[in-house]
Amino acid sequence: AQSVTQLDSQVPVFEEAPVELRCNYSSSVSVYLFWYVQYPNQGLQLLLKYLSGSTLVKGINGFEAEFNKSQTSFHLRKPSVHISDTAEYFCAVSDGGATNKLIFGTGTLLAVQP
Amino acid sequence: ETGVTQSPTHLIKTRGQQVTLRCSSQSGHNTVSWYQQALGQGPQFIFQYYREEENGRGNFPPRFSGLQFPNYSSELNVNALELDDSALYLCASSLDQGRGETQYFGPGTRLLVL
Numbered sequence: 519a520q521s522v523t524q525l526d527s528q529v530p531v532f533e534e535a536p537v538e539l540r541c542n543y544s545s546s547v548s549v550y551l552f553w554y555v556q557y558p559n560q561g562l563q564l565l566l567k568y569l570s571g572s573t574l575v576k577g578i579n580g581f582e583a584e585f586n587k588s589q590t591s592f593h594l595r596k597p598s599v600h601i602s603d604t605a606e607y608f609c610a611v612s613d614g615g616a617t618n619k620l621i622f623g624t625g626t627l628l629a630v631q632p
Numbered sequence: 633e634t635g636v637t638q639s640p641t642h643l644i645k646t647r648g649q650q651v652t653l654r655c656s657s658q659s660g661h662n663t664v665s666w667y668q669q670a671l672g673q674g675p676q677f678i679f680q681y682y683r684e685e686e687n688g689r690g691n692f693p694p695r696f697s698g699l700q701f702p703n704y705s706s707e708l709n710v711n712a713l714e715l716d717d718s719a720l721y722l723c724a725s726s727l728d729q730g731r732g733e734t735q736y737f738g739p740g741t742r743l744l745v746l
Contacts, residue, residue: 550731552734560739561737561738562675562724564735567732610674616688618680618730618731619665619677619680619688620665620675622674624672624674625673
């Protein structure tokens, strides 16, 4: 069975500082990996996804993530955060099976302080 | 291009009642997935519809049921509501059910069961 672990429930960071949000997954098959962002009282918006190929994936809003198969990780990074990046971030995995269902982690709240 | 829309935005019901939530998929998308997001948790997969047929189901009881219409819009029905059904219900549409297809989420319907 697949699972996703987001070790940090909350990450406080000062504006213009770099940030890394951690995600580890467990799966016995090849996976597809996603990062979604959820702003208060809104649905989820895709930041980026890894399907295959280059392990460094660039997404929207200056975010990027690196797929590490040996460490079963897919950490999200941004070199300089803004106040507007304050939101909940979810890592998700899919095995690309018949349903392509997403299995989400419990989320990390990125709290950017001025 | 219109994104995924959901109605209503908020709903209050009492225990034992029935509820119907609606979702309009993004133009050209034939696959709709429903997720339940409890407070402080990541979304959990309920089921998926592909071309009007149920295409996979998560670990939810049969009182959670759904429909997909010829225009690919969808409904989620929940019978015999329980207090634990209080959550944000998210609908996501995708171009197809294929591997790694991006799921585009609507803003959600927040259901409160009293």
